[in-house]
Amino acid sequence: MDNKLKYNEPWILQRADPFVVRHTDGTYYFTASVPAYDGICLRKASSLAGLKTADEVEIWHKHESGPMSIHIWAPEMHYINGKWYIYFSGGDKDDIWKIRPYVLECQGQNPLEDEWKELGKMKRADRDEFSFEAFSLDATVFENLGKWYYVWAEKVGVGKQISNLYIAEMQRPDKLKTVQVLLTTPDYEWERGAFWVNEGPAVIKKKDKIFLTFSASDTGPSYCVGMLTTTKDADLLDPQSWTKSRYPVVKTCKEKNIYGPGHNSFTVDEDGNDIMVYHARTESKIIGDPLYNPNRHTQLMKINWSKDCSPVFSFD
Template sequence: MGDTNLKFNEPWILQRADPYVVKSDDGWYYFTASIPTYDRIALRRSKTLYGLKDAEEVTIWTKHKTGPMGDHIWAPELHFVMGKWYIYFGAGEAENKWALRPYILECQGSDPMKDEWVEKGIPKAAKDDEFSFKAFSLDATVFENKGRWYYVWAEKVGVGRQISNLYIAEMENPYTLKTVQVLLTTPDYDWERVGFWVDEGPGVIKRNGKIFLTFSSSETGIAYCVGMLTADENSDLLDPRSWDKSRYPVLKSDEEKGIYGPGHNSFTVDEDGNDIMVYHARTESVIVGDPLYNPNRHAFLMPIKWDNDGNPVFSFDNEIGR
């Protein structure tokens, strides 16, 4: 049986935004997230999912004092790719914290908690790609399908306040892209355009012959919400037409539940194999100061239900076994 202490849709790990959980092949659960000081990357490990709540947090990397990777250390994700552990994260420069770019760390051993991490820098774009990582870009995730690895990230384009789009490319190796970027989604709808025009924070789950890619939209306050793209696992994932975008957000603030600004999620399974969404949200509707620097975005857990068509149902009422 799984962990009977699991509690859903309430604060789980406090003041940890952009939460990412991965269950390794040997059964360990790992957790990482944005830390409110935005100055380091830390990991937790537990034999149970809920045990991550009280697990020791180990800092495995700290921001640089000058230059790139010197500020705004954001949204780290831990992935086992092509035989090694990697961390994908976003970072600004010490002298310009808004010069955000994606970066990669490579673990030199099999234990991500204890072994050395080496900086691999900004991912290398494909030879013919003149655009990727030239502007504000972050929130990378990676996933495998049919033996191919894909890299998905957010990057801003345009003038003025700019627009954050999501792009995809196939990977040559864990830190090099094989193909030119392809636009997956741009903020088309009103729920993606509150405060800022933003699509970011991609997360991937594969079930029932489909690939579901969630993403987060709008400013980071109570308007923050989750949208979704769906593709057939046998389709060409580098063809934008393969992806169907849900017309409305699949998860948004619920005043009755007291959950505000749900977003930037990842997916894992509990000890019994039930699908779990790990997301951050707030418990207050009025935010003190700039939402980005208010630390009260907490990690939550939500069981995922599946409808008759094999699509995920995200609800704050979800419980395992119901």
């Protein structure tokens, strides 16, 4: 079976919001939203290419009722202080849009075989009265200068709901230390499709720079990727420390049959080359509700770097 890496074409079918992590021992893990939105599955392989045909294991299934009983979305797996954690979002069958962020902790070192413990809803800082009170999803975490940060999307507003990105420092893997800070809101036309959205954050670093990509607009062909930039020595909780790119860095390319690229993560191949993992559609017209159409496929893009150490995203 051909496991050679191919770029900017469907790689793992019908897997949206893909996340790939390479562990310290070189092992690769893959997770994503599954079309039924009913559980969290993992794949494991010794190579990035091997993830394509690796067996998929469901390590957690949704509840029958109450919180975490519907719309299980966008899992990410991170290794923090010697343990594996999965961050994901889920709704309630009695209130399907009551989407909130949750945390799982692996009780061993083998995330496909060892037990996962529910730590419950992500806990906000003691002085924070607002975080996770509304539609909240797409959390990612990253480390900088010994501190861990949590970035997530949350909707605000009355009438037209707007999805913003927020950041906070973490006290522990399931609790925030600081009050939320608004990182970015949909400022530009390309962030304002049928919905005004900033979501799906992901972080990549190069030398002294930190880049945070995010997805914007609705989940159809207008879905695209924007980017914020800062430096490792900046105050990451000061929104003025971040600069937002004026235009999307990745967007629909009709010539390549790539529609609505977004909700990416970052990894490296075995040679250390930076890779963006993202989902996209191959058709411009979507049958039915885009949210429930399963044809968002995981794809890979090799990232190049400019002389000033900024990422260069290209479908070529």
